[in-house]
Amino acid sequence: MKKHLFKNEQSFEIDESSLESRMDFIKDSMGNTEDLFMLPISYRDRKGTIFYLSTxxxxxxxxxxILFPLIKYQDFDLNDIPFTAENNSRVTLKEAVNALLQGKSIFIVDCWDDIFSFNTAKDLSRSPIEPDNEKTVRGSHLGYVENLTTNIGYIRRGIGSRHLHIRYxxxxxxxxxLTAMVYIDRIANxxxxxxxxxxxQTITTDMAFSPxxxxxxxxxxxxxxxPHILYTERPDRTIAHLMEGRIALLTEGSSDAIILPVSFFSFFQSPDDYNSRIITGSVFRLLRVVSFFLALLLPGLYIAIIGFHFEIIPSDILVVVKNSVDNIPYPPLIEAMIMAFTIELIREAGIRLPTPIGQTIGIVGGLIIGDAIISAGLVSNIMVIVVAMTTISSFTIxxxxxxxxxxxxTFPIMVxxxxxxxVGIIFSLMFIIGHLCKLESLGxxxxxxxxxxxxxxxxxxxxxxxxWLLKFRPxxxxxxxxxxxxxxRRWEENEE
Incomplete structure (x- = not known):
């Protein structure tokens, strides 16, 4: 039977029972790529071919x-051969081409309508390690890898419920x-x-290979x-958010999961908060919130005090501050901009360079450049302290x-x-809070x-x-x- 395929791109008229016609279709569909291998093999005196991408x-x-079972069980019906590779015989020719792109192998026999697809993809994933960006003291140290099936397996192992749903x-x-949407059906909205x-379903783009x-x-x-979406490389953190009723998205080839919808306060939560005692976890989370405001406002507060409100400086410190800023040729704003820009350069260089060199850049930037810029009289000692405190505070988030x-x-607030x-700082805070109240994450x-x-x-x-007091979800x-x-804590009733 002849049939037209791929009418939207290029029309192919093929004979679905002819091996040569289907071979030509697959080669044309793959653009005659040189990593497409075609392994000829006979089965019951019929010609057959195994297609796969060697890469x-x-x-x-x-x-x-595939090969050993085909050779060993020549007398068996093709549907009854005990292939050790996972297979599916109900694929169309168009589905077979897509299966090749996923690392699967295709087996076609002349004058047979059925097309066999075998899961023979290479395991290209690395072994799981603790994520560098989300270190914890206690709890799980397992991190995602670049294999989607493995990552979903970690979640399945943590949530052993039939209500955990996966949609691809x-x-x-x-x-x-391939992207997987993970949620708990009995909890999620x-x-x-x-x-x-x-x-x-409305996404139309040439590529979408990362979150x-x-x-x-x-x-x-x-x-x-x-940010409206929370990134995480930890299965335990993903599981905790799924139990809250949120949705996780995982992408093939990425070790990050994205969680949504989230709130502003979700970004201050850490697994260590729940693996520590109550007071300890609360104090350190409060410290992160305070660090957020310090990193946001500290340079602006310094500029405002030096430029407008120096009278609030205690008299014992006023002389020290005055001696520090007297010989600086720039106004506080330019001074702060120079230091903030320098810190950003050092931070970005440390991220992009290899780890040993990146650590050296941090030492050189923090010691040599900092000491030289103070000795040259371009920046005051107090400004260096302010920028250092701002940078350290941003690292605790x-x-x-x-x-x-x-x-x-930080930059518009300084301006x-x-x-x-x-007044400018208060106005900027009002604008930020109003903006936060207006924002939505997935509605x-x-x-x-x-x-x-x-x-x-x-x-x-x-x-x-x-x-035991967190009885309700958000x-x-x-x-x-x-x-x-x-x-x-039902045991307290029994002990009484």
Whole structure:
């Protein structure tokens, strides 16, 4: 039977029972690429061919899982041969071409309508290690790898429930990147799930091979400096957010999972908060929140005090400050800009260079350049202290994306502080808070539980309450089942 395929791109008229016709179709579809191997083999006196891409298919799996059973069981019906490789005989010719691109092997026999597809993809993933960006003292030290199936397996192992649902999407006209959407059906809000599915189905792009591409295509306000999506490389952190009713997205070839919807306070939470005692976890989370405001406002406060409000400096320190800034040829704003720009250069160089050289750059920048710029009289000692405290504070923020936001917002705040003093800082804070109240993450309030205010949600926002008091999931997610704990610490009733 003759049939037309791929009418939208190029029309091929083929005989679906002819081996030569189907071979020509596959070669034309693959563009005659040189890593397409065609292994001829006979079965019951009929000619057959095994197709595979040598760059992503495992030759040992092909030999042991396909060739040996075909040779050994020549008398068996093809559907009854015990292939050791996972196979599927119900694929169309167009599906067979897509299967080749996933590392699978295709077996076609002359005058047979069935096309066999075997899973012979190479294992290109690395062994799991603890993520460098999310170190923890206690708890799991397992991190994601670049294999989607392995990453979903980590989540399955942590959530042994039949209500854990996985939905797959392919994005990118040329990359055909496989993305998995993971959520718990009995907890997650079905409206949020469908909203995310609709956004995925409207994506039309040539490539989408990393979560960063997907983030820009599905987030609510891509021009906002604040991140709307939480990145994580830790399965335990993903599992915790899934149990809250959120949705996780994992992409083939990436070791990052993205969590949404999230709130502003989600970026201050760390697994160590829940693996430590109550007071310890709360104090260190509060320290991160304070560090956020220090990194955001400290340079602006210094500029405003030196330029407008020096009278608030205690008299004992006033002489020290005056002697430090008297001989500086630049105003405080230019002085702060020079130091902030220098710190950003050192930080970026340390990230891009190999690790041993990156550490050397940090030492050279922190000691030699810092001492030289002070000795030259270009920057005051106090400004160096202020910028150093700002940089250290930005490092304590648990999210790299939110840390980048602080680095960006520091510059306009310094300009407003140099122009209007404390009034400029207050105005910038009002603008930031108003912007946070307006933002949404997948249609849910971004600044929850502060706006709208939720008493239950505040128990796990700025500080962490005891686990037995965290009985309800966040209100803003509108989950199916809000209750998390039913009768915690029930043993106290028995001991009484």
């Amino acid at each position: 992503i298919a495992d030759s040992e799996k092909i030999q042991e899982g 999407f392919q994005n990118g006209k040329y990359t055909n990147t 079905p409206n949020l799930v469908e909203k995310l599915v609709n956004r995925f 960063g591409y997907l983030e820009e295509l599905i987030e609510d306000s891509p021009l906002s400096p604040f 648990a999210s790299y994306e939110l840390s980048n936001t602080v680095r960006i917002l 407003l502080a140099a122009s209007f003093g404390f 849910t309030p971004y600044f929850s539980p502060v706006a709208p205010f939720d008493v239950q949600g505040m128990k796990d926002a700025i500080v962490r309450f005891p686990i 209100r803003d997610l509108l989950v199916k089942n809000r209750r998390r704990l039913y009768r915690p």
